[in-house]
Amino acid sequence: MKIAVASGKGGTGKTLVATSLAATWASRGHGVAYVDADVEEPNGHLFLSPRVEEERFCVKVPRLSGKRCEGSGKCNICAFNAIIPLGDSVMVFDQLCHSCGACVLACPGGYLVERDREIGTVSRGSAGDLRFWSARLDVGEARSTPLIEGLIGKAVAAEDAPERLVVIDSPPGTTCPAMASVESADLVLMVTEPTPFGDHDLRLAVEMGKALGKPMAAVVNRSDLGDDRVAETLAEAGVDVLARIPFEREVAAAYASGKMAIEECGGFASRIVALADALDSRLEGASK
Amino acid sequence: MKRLIAVSVEEPGGLDSLVDPRFGRAGGFVLIDPDTGQVARTLENEAASAGHGAGTGAAGLMARNGVAQVVSGRFGPKAYEALNGLGVEMWISPEGLTVAQVVRKLLDGELERMKVREFR
Numbered sequence: 164m165k166i167a168v169a170s171g172k173g174g175t176g177k178t179l180v181a182t183s184l185a186a187t188w189a190s191r192g193h194g195v196a197y198v199d200a201d202v203e204e205p206n207g208h209l210f211l212s213p214r215v216e217e218e219r220f221c222v223k224v225p226r227l228s229g230k231r232c233e234g235s236g237k238c239n240i241c242a243f244n245a246i247i248p249l250g251d252s253v254m255v256f257d258q259l260c261h262s263c264g265a266c267v268l269a270c271p272g273g274y275l276v277e278r279d280r281e282i283g284t285v286s287r288g289s290a291g292d293l294r295f296w297s298a299r300l301d302v303g304e305a306r307s308t309p310l311i312e313g314l315i316g317k318a319v320a321a322e323d324a325p326e327r328l329v330v331i332d333s334p335p336g337t338t339c340p341a342m343a344s345v346e347s348a349d350l351v352l353m354v355t356e357p358t359p360f361g362d363h364d365l366r367l368a369v370e371m372g373k374a375l376g377k378p379m380a381a382v383v384n385r386s387d388l389g390d391d392r393v394a395e396t397l398a399e400a401g402v403d404v405l406a407r408i409p410f411e412r413e414v415a416a417a418y419a420s421g422k423m424a425i426e427e428c429g430g431f432a433s434r435i436v437a438l439a440d441a442l443d444s445r446l447e448g449a450s451k
Numbered sequence: 452m453k454r455l456i457a458v459s460v461e462e463p464g465g466l467d468s469l470v471d472p473r474f475g476r477a478g479g480f481v482l483i484d485p486d487t488g489q490v491a492r493t494l495e496n497e498a499a500s501a502g503h504g505a506g507t508g509a510a511g512l513m514a515r516n517g518v519a520q521v522v523s524g525r526f527g528p529k530a531y532e533a534l535n536g537l538g539v540e541m542w543i544s545p546e547g548l549t550v551a552q553v554v555r556k557l558l559d560g561e562l563e564r565m566k567v568r569e570f571r
Contacts, residue, residue, distance in 0.1 A: 239511060244504030247511040247533055254536045256529055259504045 164446050165319065165329040167200075167348035169372075171364030173335035175356045176384035176408070177201075179418055181332035182210045183425045183435045184442075188328050189293040191439075196322035197290075199297035200344035201334040202283060202310050209421045213295035215288030220298065221279035222309045223262040225255055232274035238266035258305045283310040285317065294322055307334070311343040319347055328446075337364075337371040345377060350446065353381045353402065357389030365393055369400045380445060382438065385410040405445070406438040453538070455491055456483040456557065457513055458550045459523035463493035466551040470544045472524025475499070475506030481550045482516060488554060492516075506530030513539050522553050522562065531568045541565040 168181040178201070185197040199207035208215075225238070225246055236248040245259035246266050257280055267275045283300040298314040300307045315331065322329050333344035345351050351372045355365040372379045379402045383393060386407035397404055408414075408431065417427040425432040460468040463479030466489075471477035480494045494516060498508025506526070510533035513521055520540040534541055542562045544553045556562050 236515070239515075241504075242501075244498055244501060244506075244508035244511065247507055247514065247537070249514065249537060254507075254533060256504065256507050256533070259507065259529070 164325070164327070164350075165323060165331060165348045166442065166446075167331040167333050167345040167351045167377075168354060169333040169341060169345055169351050169368055170335055170354045171337060171366075171368030171371075172356070172361050175354045175361060176382070177335070177354050178207055178210070178332055179414075179424065180352070180354050180382055180384070180408075180435075180438075181330050182207055182423065183431075184439060185293055185328075185330040186211070186423060187425060187432075187435050187439045188330075189291065192292075194294075194322075194324070194327035195292070196294035196296060196318060196327070196329045198315060198318045198329060198331045200311050200314060200331050200340075202298040202300045202307050202314065203334060203340070205297045205299055207332050208286075208295070208297060210418075210423055211290040211293065211295055213286075213288045213290035213293075215286035215295060215297075217284050217286045219281045220283045220285050220310055220313050221281050222260075223264065223277040224257050224260050224280045225253075225264075225266050225275045226278045227253060227274055228276045229274065232270070233272045235271050237269045237271055238275060240265055240269050261306075262309065282306075285310075285314055287317075287321075296322075308339045308343045311340055315344065315347055335364075337367045341368075342371060342375065345372070346375065348377060350442070351377045351379045352405075352442070353379055353397075354384055355381060355393050355397075356385050357383060357391070357393045359392070361389070362392040362396055365396055369396070369402060373400075380405045380442070382406045382408065384408045405441040406434050408434050453517050453519045454485065455516065455518050455520075456485055456554060457481070457494075457516070457518040457521040458483065458544070458553055459496075459509075459521070460550060463495055465490050465493070466549065466554075468550050470522070470524065470546075470548050470550065470553050472544070472546060474521070474523040474526045475509045475530050477509065477523065480509075480512070480516075480518075480521075482518065483550070483554050485520075485558070488558070504529070507533045510534045510537060510539070513537065520557070522557060526565055528568055531565070535568075 417424040459477035
């Protein structure tokens with residue numbers, strides 16, 4: 164079973180909840196994998212301290228197999244204008260390319276071929292009983308979605324099984340990277356906060372979840388601050404709140420120093436235990 | 452044969468059209484014959500609404516239409532790279548001119564040529 168922890172707004176506590184939940188489940192003897200899909204700023208490793216092996220990740224880009232082509236101009240079909248015919252040659256803009264391969268198919272003389280281009284690194288390993296996956300996009304790269312899809316594809320192929328749990332720590336927002344990270348999930352856990360920004364972005368995130376047809380549940384972090392709007396938004400959308408986590412200075416302090424707050428703060432740990440229980444029964448219901 | 456002058460315009464009308472300060476997302480282009488100063492043809496900019504790659508798309512449009520010099524308000528970094536690779540000269544237009552006015556300035560040597568890629 165795969166649970167994506169998402170939010171809309173950044174900084175609501177996705178990584179706090181995802182790492183805490185994964186570690187709590189792992190301590191119960193479940194087979195659990197944590198996948199950090201926030202490839203533009205991965206930080207789950209700071210808390211879980213895994214040992215990992217790394218491999219480079221590539222996407223396909225078009226190249227001329229020789230120096231020249233016949234200049235048919237047929238490669239000018241790119242939806243993203245990533246390739247421009249230049250007389251008897253072409254100019255390729257790697258950052259715009261979506262690796263669809265259409266130009267290679269369109270080239271009548273077979274002058275275009277697909278070559279690998281490195282865009283990031285995938286790490287896999289373990290932290291105690293927990294399996295750990297993450298990826299990091301190279302500095303200067305414009306598109307993280309292929310790396311997220313690649314990471315989740317590899318992690319799910321290796322880890323997913325009916326009796327195992329995969330916790331996907333998603334990037335914020337509701338654009339392609341966020342959608343790619345929740346697309347394979349059986350349940351999306353929205354972590355939100357009772358602030359105007361939290362509510363605004365939660366609405367967008369819930370809309371995204373509905374558009375993708377995903378069952379959703381929510382965690383309200385810093386639940387004793389702010390106002391009631393996120394609670395109203397969730398009630399209107401029919402999304403159950405499985406945990407309310409009040410603000411605690413000790414949790415923030417543990418998090419800020421890279422420690423697992425479930426090991427430092429008893430009140431917080433018991434809320435994550437209750438969240439894990441609630442998710443267990445929710446997932447049991449879903450698998451029946 | 453590459454010899455025409457292209458001017459980015461808000462609406463592809465003619466010599467009276469206002470220069471569009473954007474290259475990649477210009478409404479269209481008026482192509483001028485440098486020998487006569489008259490309109491050779493007008494082009495809609497099919498790349499203007501592209502999510503990404505408007506600049507490279509518009510550059511490709513220049514290449515397919517025999518443009519040697521293009522006048523606009525600004526050229527983004529990818530458009531610069533593409534036009535430079537295509538051997539199309541880039542010239543900077545002051546704001547608020549018509550096609551006729553800016554072509555006159557180009558032919559009189561009063562425009563600034565963009566020779567360095569800018570990130571902005």
